[in-house]
Amino acid sequence: MANKREFKKYVDALGASVIDEMVSSYYNVKGADRDKIAQAMETVLGAIGKAKCNANVYFDRGPAAFADMKEYAKAKADFFKALFNKIETEFSEEVNQSLKLFNEALPAEERERNKALANA
Numbered sequence: 001m002a003n004k005r006e007f008k009k010y011v012d013a014l015g016a017s018v019i020d021e022m023v024s025s026y027y028n029v030k031g032a033d034r035d036k037i038a039q040a041m042e043t044v045l046g047a048i049g050k051a052k053c054n055a056n057v058y059f060d061r062g063p064a065a066f067a068d069m070k071e072y073a074k075a076k077a078d079f080f081k082a083l084f085n086k087i088e089t090e091f092s093e094e095v096n097q098s099l100k101l102f103n104e105a106l107p108a109e110e111r112e113r114n115k116a117l118a119n120a
Contacts, residue, residue, distance in 0.1 A: 007055050007084055007088075011048055011052055011055075014095070015045070018095060018098070025110075031110075032107060033106075034105075047095055054087045057083060
């Protein structure tokens with residue numbers, strides 16, 4: 001990710017897209033398990049909040065802790081790269097878990113229809 005702002009926009013956009021699909025199915029798919037869909041939506045919303053909150057971290061070492069500015073800049077860039085990779089991995093795992101729960105909540109014929117649309 002380029003920076004905190006872009007990362008938060010990515011998390012919001014992906015989360016909103018997933019939630020939109022879940023809400024649509026919650027209200028429009030006959031025979032769907034609404035409790036499971038609601039639980040899946042809660043998981044996604046929690047993942048969004050957690051990822052955005054965890055992105056509000058600052059590099060806690062100043063330039064004085066390093067031999068020169070080049071070393072400081074490299075350490076800071078490495079810190080944020082590792083941080084955002086970790087947060088993104090955790091966010092993706094939580095969203096994937098909620099999507100599995102969401103798919104379990106759908107009737108078999110709806111899952112087959114979704115697979116056909118995805119493969120088209």
